[in-house]
Amino acid sequence: MKAHLSRRYRISASHRLHSPAFTGEENQSIYGKCDNPYGHGHNYIIQVTVSGPVDEVTGMVCDLASLDRCVQAKVIDRFDHTNLNVQECFFDKVPTTENLCIVIYQLLAEDFSPARPDCVKLERVRVEETANNFFEYSGKGRDGSSSNR
């Protein structure tokens, strides 16, 4: 039996949406008030979905404590209570929530090792920026092909 498990984590961070590829006016037009030079911020909710067979003895898809440690080390410790713009991974990328979502997926996918790494698969990362706005990435390229795993 293959089941999906989703877990929600929370971080608070600030960002400024602004690209050096655009003039000041273009940045204003594209990012609006998100281009405020002093930044603004959000409480982001990060939802990680994994899938795998339910172990017949433990009754679990994966060990939650291991999953939590993995997300804590790779995501929360890095991004919580920070300014996303000063993170190395956003030096050459605008820290939109789309990009944050992809970065988090890639950080988790590159060495995703909670218990039973042989069979647990990272399905999807969802980042909620506000109660009315959220983004999802599942490792797919434009043509639908999977770039991970």
Next chain:
Amino acid sequence: MKAHLSRRYRISASHRLHSPAFTGEENQSIYGKCDNPYGHGHNYIIQVTVSGPVDEVTGMVCDLASLDRCVQAKVIDRFDHTNLNVQECFFDKVPTTENLCIVIYQLLAEDFSPARPDCVKLERVRVEETANNFFEYSGKGRDGSSSNR
């Protein structure tokens, strides 16, 4: 990298579930208290999901302001603070939330032109009628084939 973006909008509307194809008794049996001749109402949450490649320069799937204008003009201005039964699109259809969901999908799909219309795809419309009841439509017919796009 292809990502999904979902955005939630809210409208308040009233409706009566009643079909001229049925007798009064049949309407009562099928729709129960939703057949109240004076109507009743809901706060509907409309969740619109689009997908597309994340633009490498802007870091965005689509321009949110354009998406909002599109939903405002086609959906919110039309349905918010109205009685669904007196809308032209429900003259020949019972305004169940299933039908409302399909109508909203079709209104958005017929000329879906937020920024980057070449690559942004309308994936799904979800309408929540109450906190415990919601409906989704993704443009699919009974055989799974897509009728839009």
Next chain:
Amino acid sequence: MKAHLSRRYRISASHRLHSPAFTGEENQSIYGKCDNPYGHGHNYIIQVTVSGPVDEVTGMVCDLASLDRCVQAKVIDRFDHTNLNVQECFFDKVPTTENLCIVIYQLLAEDFSPARPDCVKLERVRVEETANNFFEYSGKGRDGSSSNR
């Protein structure tokens, strides 16, 4: 030990805000799109708060099943899946959420008889019209004096 107990109930109803005391133009100016002649609707959340000593043997403020029966009979059966404007109690009053809140308080207060009526007090009724808008009434007049009990 005196504790407060609050319980949340839900109804779906429609209404039109419009007063015969005003001209059409005045109604428009005062009620805006809530004056739509065909009505609109909401999922209302009704929160009833009572207080009383915690019974030393049962460990309860009041019998929840009795409270539920009381609210069901007086409030939910009357207002759920209805049009508030055709209710007798709104023949001479605009069915704003303020007035709905007061009416519900009065209906519950006039003969409030869940278990232990000698010591359980109706403290407050709160009606949430939307997730961002709510009203409370606690039986007080303009001068702060209590009109009930």
Next chain:
Amino acid sequence: MKAHLSRRYRISASHRLHSPAFTGEENQSIYGKCDNPYGHGHNYIIQVTVSGPVDEVTGMVCDLASLDRCVQAKVIDRFDHTNLNVQECFFDKVPTTENLCIVIYQLLAEDFSPARPDCVKLERVRVEETANNFFEYSGKGRDGSSSNR
């Protein structure tokens, strides 16, 4: 037009995570504080998703009252306000939320007969254990093949 309908139900139950296949120490290591011999509990939210063509006359995917009766009889009456460990279906299985989710799916799938059983399909059962932790099962085996229907 094929639409999805999801409905949310709630139960309160207790459980202890503990397997006779493990030593006491192993149980502690695998289940942590969930292995407390006296149990603990949760408010579970059970979300049932069905799909089917929207009936052209009624405008509905399925009769909600029938669906509710089916879930009430098979799931809520059985599990609400109980200790999951003393349920027959958990005599030989640890009552993790993964297993609860699969059991509920199977109970609903084995004779899923709300109105229009010919065309309404059980898509998925989701069980939320806490606000930050949820599980989904859609009747799929490890190889992605469907074991039901």
Next chain:
Amino acid sequence: MKAHLSRRYRISASHRLHSPAFTGEENQSIYGKCDNPYGHGHNYIIQVTVSGPVDEVTGMVCDLASLDRCVQAKVIDRFDHTNLNVQECFFDKVPTTENLCIVIYQLLAEDFSPARPDCVKLERVRVEETANNFFEYSGKGRDGSSSNR
């Protein structure tokens, strides 16, 4: 300037409502399915409200880390993932949520020492048993007099 600060904590626990002062039939009649001999459970939300002057230099009512440590040690470590009935404080009291709320208030009040104990006051404890059911206690006796502080 005196402000109120509220903080929400979560525990999962099980309980059985049953009093030796009543016959089996009376227990059934008073507690209904909550009298299930094997227990059931909830995700409880515990909301602690304190008040005090906002410190002119730090800009804070009290040190949140100290408050968290206090609640962790006195409440969460004691009750989370447990069966309330086997707690010493419920040997002679039915573990209703009313009583749980009063016990938590008393545990916090008896030696409430987050930062600035001289001026921070415990105002109120609220325990939410389900999304529709919550209880509050503020240290008051039947006559409104405060028993703490």
Next chain:
Amino acid sequence: MKAHLSRRYRISASHRLHSPAFTGEENQSIYGKCDNPYGHGHNYIIQVTVSGPVDEVTGMVCDLASLDRCVQAKVIDRFDHTNLNVQECFFDKVPTTENLCIVIYQLLAEDFSPARPDCVKLERVRVEETANNFFEYSGKGRDGSSSNR
């Protein structure tokens, strides 16, 4: 009949908690990761509660459109999508949520003129920093006396 009306507004902002009155080490000890020099951010929910007699003809406590314009002009336009630390009102005050709450109360109270200013009273401002953390201010000084109105 005097009723309370509460309305919820949302802003996204960033801040850094740091006081020049303290050494770097003291700031670290008092504010922890909130002292991050590059800042972090939140989605703040601002709940404004007013009270007043329900107008006998309109059935309303106050005109919501006027209240919204007042909050928009004084609070949302000023703080939404900004860095709180560069706001003039926080030049000499740490932008804790306590202080943000008091500042918002004072901005609204100093010239609170939604419809019917003669009888509508600003009761309370509540600012939610995260889902588990909120602050309230009602214009009271340490001795309980009201400093406004």
